[in-house]
Amino acid sequence: MQAPVVVLSDSVTRESGSKVHHANIQASKAVADVIRTTLGPRSMLKMLLDASGGIVVTNDGNAILRELDVAHPAAKSMIELSRTQDEEVGDGTTSVIILAGEFLHVAEAFINKKYHPTIICRAYINALEDSISALDKIAITIDVNDRTTMLDLVKSCIGTKFTSQFGNLIADLALDATKIVGVDLGQGLREVDIKKYIKVEKIPGGQLEDSKVLRGVMFNKDVVAPGKMRRKILNPRIILLDCPLEYKKGENQTNAELLKEEDWGVLLKMEEEYIENLCMQILKFKPDIVVTEKGLSDLACHYFSKAGVSAIRRLRKTDNNRIAKACGAIVVNRPDELQESDVGTGCGLFEVKKIADEFFAFIVECKDPKACTVLLRGASKDLLNEVERNLQDAMSVSRNILKNPKLVPGGGAAELTVSAALKQKSSLIEGIEKWPYEAAALAFEAIPRTLAQNCGVNVIRTMTALQGKHANGENSWVGIDGNTGAIVDMRERKIWDAYNVKVQTFKTAIEAACMILRIDDIVSGIKKRQAPGSGPPSQSKPKVEEEGDADNEQMIPE
Template sequence: MIPGSSAPVIVLNTNTQSDDGKRAQLANIRASRAVADIIRTTLGPKSMLKMLLDPMGGIVMTNDGNAILREIDVKHPAAKSMIELSRTQDDEVGDGTTSVIILAGELMTVAEPFFTMKIHPIIIVSSYFKALDYALKVAEKIAREISIENHEEIAEVIHSCIGTKFSSRWGSLIVDLAVKAVKAVFINRNGKKEIDVKRYAKVEKIPGGNLEDSRVLTGVMFNKDVTHPKMRRFIQNPRIMLLDCPLEYKKAESMTNVEMTKEEDFAEILRQEEEEVCKLCHAIMKFNPDIVITEKGVSDIAQHFLLKQNISVIRRVRKTDNNRIARVSGATIVNRPEELQESDIGTKCKRFEIKLVGDEYYTFMEECEDPKACSILLRGGTKDVLNEIERNLQDALSVARNIILDPKLVPGGGATEMHVATELTKIANTIEGIEQWPFIAAASAFEVIPRTLAQNCGCNVIRIVTELRSKHSEESKDAPYWGIDGNEGKLADMRVIKIWEPLVVKKQTFKTAVESAAMLLRIDNVVSGISKKEKRQGAAPNIEDAEI
């Protein structure tokens, strides 16, 4: 009997696969299920944490799916493929890394009976893709659009997405940081939206202080001090010059032999070097900057000349930091001092200050006019807390970015998945032939998200999931919005408790899970490069017994 079907099943052996192919497919299913089981308990607001030990002896405590799977060392190729899913999901949308693994694992698990019935994998894969098309349409249908100008609505969505994380105990602090940072780096060029959080919203973690001291700067900060103790550390309305070249004598690139025959020769060489550096400094001083920041080195002679003109110098700044400074100050990064122009000088920053924070000096460039980059300053008691807060903040930033780029939301709490499962079950009755069975199985696989939420909050799983299924079977407008309240362990209207998720995250989760499951199910053999010694002995790799 097939789940969801009352008719007896007569299976014809139309499968031309070898036993080796079937064995490899069943091994892949077991590996996928094992990976999904590792992080199943980390879904939802009452989720458990995992303690990870890295090779260097460090400890990480987190419930972030991607962070957990990143640290796991696996040997089975199918398990490695599953781990890549969470990385892909994190790179694309930054959220849903746990859901995608659990859903993909369930899609693999429900396909197992069909291999024992000798149904060809291509039929299963075809049904899965058909189910994916319908699932995306159902998700689109129940989505609602919000205004990106409405700060409260955006904050609600981010709050519901990171409500399952460690940082949720600090209320709206992380949410506010994420919204401010994303709005700071948001650029709308002729209707084309651009939000590059990874490059232009830098997180600076400084142990010490309280988490409430964390803030988004109206500018940037970086871990550098001036090159000379007598240079100014506080400047109002500074003129900023950014360079990508060394302020020191350039040695010849090819081997140069210098022959010195007299005592004065060495002094002459030093004088020529000093002249070269002096030319560079004069080209800079001509524009009267207050601050010179370069990505390369600055010689002692150059420091001396610039100090006499009361110019503060910061050297060996990272390229990424220099790009952020250019965005907030309005300066242009110049490769040669001889090519400098007045328009290259940045004047948008109103306050330059170097402060001692903890044990190190940090440069703050704040009060900038319309900065298109920012730094997020995080304070906390320990490095472990700061690392977990940063992971949560990255998720919040991704959610905020997704909402602003595509402001459509679907209900959370497993409501969308259960509604998709219910609608797919109804559609299955219209599908004829053997393809109907994998289609019904794919529909039941979507129920794994609400079922896992119910398991993790400790309620009666069978009763809650049955009640939720019957709610979604009702022909009413409210049906799609009923899900599981992970904190209380009971059914709730997601519109009332305000649990929403971005549509783009949900669609990416469905696509990634179904496509990866389909790809793994089509594998009928795993070939391993074995050593010549084993080849001589006639040994073959036993994929079925491969370790997870």
């Protein structure tokens, strides 16, 4: 007998039972099917129309799902998975959705057989633990200082992306940038903050090959007085401020009553003396460049240009922090607290250049920068946006390997090894959990199967051959070459995946599948819109309706 649909009131509806499970699984599968074709080097591109009428062309799983507008709550939680994966490790955003969709797909058969979702979830969690221990056995450790190995690795991880046609370019940029911002914390730990300290500056025009990593910072600003201030300084002394260099304005509307004409002169003189005092406190340290996040008055500009100091005002806080990291300066809140140690001396060159129609300030050739800017050039904005998305993925891969230098084979080889290990172990499991555990082993094969589909080869023949090679657990390096669809040794083709990306993908996919399976009620509390002119909703008491049992009407107490 079908579960009842309970109408709690005119504005709250509730669905429960197997109907909800099936609806959730179908919604999750629909999301997975949208991006299934974007996996692998032979992936298809998706063209998206965003809300403002712009066009995005990409095969980045996270970028595609970000633009999707879905109504179903389970589909929304699937899209959230991709975002989580992107923030956590920056790669594997497509794989995690495909895997989660497959885990839910294989669970559907057990839901139909009236298995309790808790049993399926328990089997999945056991499979997750065993899959991670199977990955540990095939993981290899590499030397992060070997540039050739690192380049091959980053290239193989972003080989599915649009920019793979430009050879080593993106991998080189990503490696250089992450090496600059990496900070050793001791005991083998490294901190690599790519979001905070690597700025990607996209300027349309020029060739993609003109892109480079600057050992320092660039930002879209010119000096305050271009005619009077220098635009090129070698080895400058830099002072960074977080305060305005202009006269203090009164809080709210301050009224000053002037009785005599001379009082006006006194007021102006006080302002001038205040500004002069501020400037002298700064000029005492003989800076070449003064950068402030706030305003800078004309009078202060006059004192600075007279002293031969170049000034920049209204800079973003994030850019100011990056300059501090690059040249060794400290951002100061009050000029009277300035010390010699706050002055940045680690910069080799300050220069203002005109690129296209805009002026850009460069603080580059720094001695030991801990922040950098990646300058991207290209034919159009759309191309640059896609290159930036690929670069972010490449930098995430570099960061993951620097933090945890362990690798597993790519091309579906890791998933097939895990699948084979779980199939062997399933024979030792007793009781009702055996069957969902076996189904989880089969679900891992979704990745190599999708790769084979996107290559255009015979999927059944390829998968049978791969399963045969992995069955005895010896050929754990054999996978699919995503370009040709051939079955090859991943070590020879140098196709790798970062270990912690794989582990995160498995964990996120299985835990999300379990969460969605454990939902047995969807209660919607959205008020229905009333037609104009209609009265208030009826106050009749809600009732339970059960199909095929019209007489069985019972009142729910209010």
